[in-house]
Amino acid sequence: MSPRKDVMQLQRRTLLAGAAATVLAAPSLLRAQPAAFRFGLTPVFLDNDWQLLEYLRSHLSAEMRQPIVFVQRRTYQEVTALLLMGKIDAAWLCGYPLLQNLDRLAALALPLWQGAPHYQARIITAARRTVHDLADLRGDIHAYSDPDSNSGHLVTLSELLLRQQRPEDFFARSFFTYGHRNVVRAVARGLAQSGSVDGYVWDAMRRTEPELVEQTRIVWESEDFGFPPIAVTREAFETAQSRRLWVALEAMLRTDAGRRALEMLQLDGFVPPEAQSFDRIAARMKIVAERG
């Protein structure tokens, strides 16, 4: 089963119908003291900003009419596992772990960044270095973000393979920082000479932590990939709860807390996934998988 076909199943109409049902059922839900909605997050993508989480919680709980509990884990793997085990109801994942578990997971919504649900992977190095291409980074100590991150691991591995390089030999040493922000820190501080980072996170940090980002520069940038999605299990995809989540995400711009959360995230809103959203990640996965 191709990832594209699965994503195609997420029809906009279905989501809207579900949202309407949720609104009609709301009074009875309130009376029933609904259980908390558990939302999985990972610092790989989203920094643990208390204020941001408060805005998100405020908006989602108001819109979904149920309490929101954020469940945070260090790695995509941990959050993915919680989602698969039903310990959480939804998670903000990377496209790569979504595709790795496409038989069990489905994308509910994609954030809009700079008006499109796309982002790039970037390879960065210290600003003072005079290197111009990925090939110049041979022998570096390299910082990845997460083994299950598309931009923070998969893209660099596949790009090296595309260039007929052995990733395990290309870099003298590599390590995971479990956070795109940490990759930027590691490169800026000289712990690593280069790093694989999410282009959206790097850009967002230019506004929030310019002094850190200014110490790095981009050596290589990938093609566009589908933005890290809000994922749910397939069995939960059609539930009223998931529909309420989608409605709440779609309504982010309509509430004060939602707008503030989007401003902090430097995002424009959420859209339903398209059939080909994660095709390029799938292609990168294929390169790695074929190498064995």
Added chain:
Amino acid sequence: MRAPHLPVMVKGPLLAAGLLVLFGALASQLVLRTLVATQERHLREMAALEFAGVEATIGPFVVRDDIWEMFDLLDRVTHREGSLRPVRATLVDPLGRSIVSSEPEIHPLGAQRVEMIAEATPVTAPHYDLSDGTVSLSKVLHHQGRTLGRLIIDFDTTGFVAERERTVAFLVIGNALATIIAALVGFLAIRHVLRPVARLTDAMGHGTDALQPISEETIPRGNPEIARLYDNYNRLVHAVEERNLTAKRMADRERFVSLGRLAGTLAHEVNNPLGGLLNTVDTLRTYPDRTDVVKSSADLLDRGLRHMRDVVRATLDTHRAAPEVRALSRSDFEDLNLLIRPEAERRGQELHWQVSLPGGGMDGVPAGPVRQIALNLLLNASAAAGYGGKIGLRVAHEADTIMLGIQDSGPGLPGPLRARLLSDAPVEPGGGVGLRLVRELVQGMGGQISLGSSPEGLNEIRVQLPLAHEGGRDA
């Protein structure tokens, strides 16, 4: 060179200030030692906490080779605020290679850092050197019985150094202020305590000033000690005044005694030619017509009267009440010879006369006092030498002085007379004529008196008079 004499009012405060400086230096040293010990203890406790905190956390990361977590941990350790903060932390494996450092650009992953271990001070060391602004402390870390490596943390000690500098500055300024205040208080206290003494000193005058009594109304009767001191001083002043009056009366009496004795000689000297002169007058009356007799008689009268005139003039010059200030010259000693010779001849004494003076006056040496000194001593010498003895005068011009040597063949100057001449001891009635007068005259001219023997073996009283003296007082 001898240090200048400082008054008590300066010495006291200086001594107080000096003692305070010494005490301040000792106290400051003690304070600094205590401060250093406190700072070292503070650093030791803080370092122990840091090492324990890292050791408790970093173990699993080292085991998993989780570089980021190790870095993040050490990075957080070095981003603490406070006066004593870790500025760099580096974990070195048992082979001396950097596992991770909070400053990876200085200590990259895997870099050989054996020398860093050698240079670091073990956290258990008894003393740390905090003077450089940073100190590297090290500790071997363990996790579940396994040696992870050695953690080296550089602590920023600039806060400690600044604290020491502030303390030193405070001590220096504090001590300086305390010293100044103590010196000032000491000065005021000593001035207050010594005020009666200072008043006494003022009343006693300086140098040749006369003693001034302290007026009765200014004597603090409320302070018995000072009142007694002032009363005693006033009694002393009165005693001195009475002594001076007595001495003056004695000197005057001695002057008249010597004058009287000289008068005898003078009368004898005048009387001797007087008989001859009267005989000559008789001869002139007897032979008024004999030209040759008249002429020879007139010559004889002329010689006799001139001799008498010379003797009278010499006597007047010596005892003039207020003689003019005239410089000493050889003629003064010729006059003296004229005055003493008859006395010597009367006693059948041999008179030695040796005056070696350059021609002209001796500037700065008044003639009057010197004549009195020499005449008094010669009269005493003549009396001491007795009948048929020897007396003499030797005058010599030396470098800056004139030396008068008065010699006699007598038995020598007895003790009481010697005291009159050589000391300021009270004068006993009777005794040597004019010896105290001689002493006062010599002192007034800034001279000295000594006793000795002449080359001929005679007793000799030597009087040294400075040539530069310009203010000699005539008695």
